Structures are given as structure tokens and as C-alpha cells.
Amino acid sequence: MEKSQLLDCYTKIRPYIHRTPVMTSRLLNEMAGADLYFKCENLQRMGAFKMRGAIHAVLNLSPEQQSRGVVTHSSGNFAQALALAAKTVGIPAYIVMPENAPAVKKRAVHGYGGQITECTPTLQARESTATRIREETGATFLHPYDDYDVILGQGTAALELLEEHPGLDYVIAPVGGGGLVSGTALAAHFFGENCRTLGAEPFAVDDAYRSLLSGKIESNASTDTIADGLKTNLGEKTFPLIRQHVQRIIRVEETEIVEAMRLIWERMKLVTEPSGAVPFAAVLRDKDALKGAKIGVILSGGNVDLSQLPF
Amino acid sequence: MEKSQLLDCYTKIRPYIHRTPVMTSRLLNEMAGADLYFKCENLQRMGAFKMRGAIHAVLNLSPEQQSRGVVTHSSGNFAQALALAAKTVGIPAYIVMPENAPAVKKRAVHGYGGQITECTPTLQARESTATRIREETGATFLHPYDDYDVILGQGTAALELLEEHPGLDYVIAPVGGGGLVSGTALAAHFFGENCRTLGAEPFAVDDAYRSLLSGKIESNASTDTIADGLKTNLGEKTFPLIRQHVQRIIRVEETEIVEAMRLIWERMKLVTEPSGAVPFAAVLRDKDALKGAKIGVILSGGNVDLSQLPF
Incomplete structure (x- = not known):
């Protein structure tokens, strides 16, 4: 994949998508001990980066x-x-x-x-x-994630984020099938100054974490997580991109996902679905390693059933 | 009160407040049959216009x-x-x-x-x-609303909104003690091209509606509404401003407030408190009269207890 492909993709889709805002919160920065830039894909058309x-x-x-x-x-x-x-x-x-x-x-x-x-x-x-x-x-x-056109499209969220904040040290995205995180990694690789990509996923469905360890696509024996968007396995096209461009994957507990989701709702006043809160949960969990960093956080979506909330 | 006072106020407070975003939703516009511009004071510092x-x-x-x-x-x-x-x-x-x-x-x-x-x-x-x-x-x-400095400060939300959208036909705000709606009305009067101000309040605490009818400050026999920010009566300073500059007050049922709140959460992905959803509820209720209009909607705040949600 080349830089020009991502740029061409962005030029093509731009009339059909929202350029979503990037939001910050002093309080959440204090909690994380880092500067967080939330890319609000929950405000994207139909409520998600997809x-x-x-x-x-x-x-x-x-x-x-x-x-x-x-x-x-x-x-x-x-x-x-x-x-x-x-x-x-x-x-x-x-x-x-x-x-x-x-x-x-x-x-x-x-x-x-x-x-x-x-x-x-x-x-x-x-x-x-x-x-x-x-x-x-x-x-x-059309495959939901194991498709280069889809991967490039998902990467445009991080592309916009890096246009506005070129000096990010990290960008972090949730990992389900890997379409978002591999597109994000391509954007960071092509357009970041020295920006590393992190993935975030629940311990309950840590197939991507285990796939990076074993070197082959792993699956989950069970998929008991509140982050219903992250249950899928990696694909033949996303896995190699993740191996090449994602620095590491941070895993989080279910209680940490709910707590991160609550903080985003209460403090940022943004409705996020559980999967969308997983990267912020990962930043909080790994705060010692990320201390003082500038981190782009892909808040991936906001489609949640209000009658089924975890709080 | 004069235009220069509102401008001086804005110059003074600007370094200490967020310039909150104005958001739109195609779907909510379709439902209302009007063009709505939501001024997101739920994203203001401490979560409200106050x-x-x-x-x-x-x-x-x-x-x-x-x-x-x-x-x-x-x-x-x-x-x-x-x-x-x-x-x-x-x-x-x-x-x-x-x-x-x-x-x-x-x-x-x-x-x-x-x-x-x-x-x-x-x-x-x-x-x-x-x-x-x-x-x-x-x-x-310091009084929460019956104070000219407070009234002017609250008016700066509509001032920002009209700077970005000078052609609004209406701006609508919730009515509690009247600080927000009277400040909003001053901003519309001084800075709108031909912008009328509407108030919105629950039937359950319709003291402002009745005050405009009777010509004196009325109170509420009971205050049984989910919109806990709107239970207070008008003040000696806010009431005359409302009589002079607010065109009319639209009252809404409790079920309409909850439904409006749900739509803002589900469709705009914004956490709003019940009081903040009252103006949108009013626009939906009065859609025949407001058909085709450009309406600024003050989404006043987002401080809600997530363990006490109405859905």
C-alpha cells in the first residue's frame, strides 16, 4: 500500500462523510497523565467509522x-x-x-x-x-473489514486526526476484525511524524493479541464481552498489516471498559458504544508506559441500545 | 441594556469559556420539518451554560x-x-x-x-x-439568574450562535428562572437579523407561561418534572426582559421531554440533561407553526446522573 492510495481514497470519499471533530478533556487528560485527542467517529454518518x-x-x-x-x-x-x-x-x-x-x-x-x-x-x-x-x-x-478499499477508508479517520495534530506520539484504535486499526496504522505510517499505532481489545476476546504472539490468525473460544463490535477474528489482509505496523496491543478488563465508557459519557458528554471506549480504557490501564505522550484516540462509534446500558 | 454591554461581557469572559460547537442532524431536521442548529452548551466547561x-x-x-x-x-x-x-x-x-x-x-x-x-x-x-x-x-x-451580569453571560451562547448563523428565524431556550432565555433574547434582539426568541418549559412547571398571561410573576404549586433545572420561578430582573423580548413560550409534556432526550442521545450521540432537551421537544410539538424555519436550539447542559436515566 502506498501513501497516494490513502490520499486518493480520502479525496474520493470526502464529499460523502463528515469530517468529525477532535475533542479533548482536561479532566480525562489529568486522569491519564497524557494529552488525549479523541477523534469522534461516534459523530460520523450512521454513528460509526464504518x-x-x-x-x-x-x-x-x-x-x-x-x-x-x-x-x-x-x-x-x-x-x-x-x-x-x-x-x-x-x-x-x-x-x-x-x-x-x-x-x-x-x-x-x-x-x-x-x-x-x-x-x-x-x-x-x-x-x-x-x-x-x-x-x-x-x-x-463486500467484506466488513478484510478488503483493501475498506481498510483504506477506515484509515481516513486517523488521516484527518494527523492533519490537525501532526505531532502525535501514538494513535490507538480498537481491534475487532482489524479493518480500523490496520487503516489507522497505515495513516500513522504515511502521515505521522513519528507516530506509533497501538491496538486495544478486551481480554475476553484477545485473539489479535494472541495472533501477534503466535504469528498466525487465532480465534476466540468464547466471545463474552460487552464490546460487541470486537468479537470477530483478524483477516488475511488485516493481519499482515497489523504485524507490520501496529506496535502492540493493550488488553482491558470488562469493568475497565464500562468505567471508561462512563467517563466519556459523564465528562465529555459523548454517547459512545462499549467498543468505542476500549482504547481509552487501554490508555488508562497502561498510563505508566504512556506518561506525558500525545495520543490520538479513535472513538469508533456511538450506536448503543439505551435500554441495555451497563450503568 | 445595550448591545455594547453584551459585547463587553463576551470580550471579558471569552478566555475562560469554551466556544461550544454548533451541531446539526439531517434526521432531526426531517422530523422537525425545519433546520435546527444545536448550540452544544452540554460541552461547555462544567457541562452547562451556567x-x-x-x-x-x-x-x-x-x-x-x-x-x-x-x-x-x-x-x-x-x-x-x-x-x-x-x-x-x-x-x-x-x-x-x-x-x-x-x-x-x-x-x-x-x-x-x-x-x-x-x-x-x-x-x-x-x-x-x-x-x-x-x-x-x-x-x-451571587444570584443564579436574577442578576444582570449573569443574564448577559448566559446571552453569549446565543451571541456565538448568531455569529455563525446570522440568518436564524428563531432561537429557543429552556425557561427556569429565566436567566438563559432573557440573555438569549437580548442576543437575538441585538445581533439577529430578524430573529425571534422562544421559550420552552414543561407543562408541570409552566410558571413562566402563566406569568406572561397574568402580567406578574407566578409560581408553581408543585414541581413534579424530570427537567430538574426548570423548577424555579422568574425573577424581578428576568421577567421584564422576557415580557419585552420573548415572543412566546411553548409548553411540553414529560413524555415529550424524554422522547426528545432519547433522540438527542441516539441520533446526535450527545448526552443532554432533561432540561436541555426541552427546547427540542417544544420544536417537535409546535412543528406546524415552525415549518421550514431556521431555528437555533440552545442545548443547555449535559449533567445527568447515569444511574437515574428515564430509559
């Missing part, structure tokens, strides 16, 4: 591909992002969702004009349903 | 007055604002709070360096305790 990658992938399709639409399987933010990206460009989006997905998420996808097909809640059923739709409609399958 | 009035009143004291400190009685945001304003200038703040005030509010005042004196929870006890402290310490008593 919009960046989705619109980039959609825009990079040929006109003929676009005309036949896009398909993905997801129960999370990428489903909403792809539906909205497709609506923005005026093409169909077919979204395969497990039948037990929360009603609030189905409503959101429907609200963005996505055509939902329900299936039994197994990865196999999701994949076979998506394949069937692809064959029937000619739609292009 | 910081503007408090710091202005403190800065306008003589050096000798400042040296003896300030005193007020409040169980709400003004207590925190005055404590932080006094700390900012480096003078003592004596805060009288009812002994049954929530622990979270006492902690906040204490955190800003305020010296708390507890009293029995009656207005009489609060006033006599404040008087005793004033006599013992020589501190200056």
Missing part, C-alpha cells in the same frame, strides 16, 4: 457493478454503513442478518433503505445466504 | 470583593459553575446546599474546589445560611 470504508468500497465499484448492487452479512455497524453508502450512491444493498439480531439494528438497516434477508444465526447460514443473493442478483459481496 | 454567567459575575467584582470570595445557594448547575468560576480566578466559593442534595452534585462542587455548607432543605434555611456566611466572611452573594 461509513468511511463502506462508501469507499461502493465508490470503487464499476458503474456496471454498482447497478447490480452490493451484498454483505453483518449484524453490526457495517450492515448499517453499507445500506447508507448504497443509498447515498443510489444502488441496492442486500443485507443478510441473523434472525435473532436485535430489532433496533434491523430497524436501522431498514431505515437506511437496506433490503434485509434473515437467516439462521450461524456463520455458515450467513455465508450461504449471501452467496445465494449474489448469484441471484449479481450483487457484489 | 459557566458563562458565573464567570462574568465573578470577573465584574472589584479586586477587594474578589478577595473575600463569593457565596450562593443552589443544588444545581449554578453551584458547580460558581465553584469553578471562583477557582478559575483563584478566590473562595462558599456554596450552600440542602443536606438532601444528591451526592453526585456535592462531589462535583467539591471537585471544583467549592466549600460546601449543608442546611435543611427549605428556601428559608438556604437563604439564612447564605446570609450568615456572607456576614462572617464578607463574601459577595
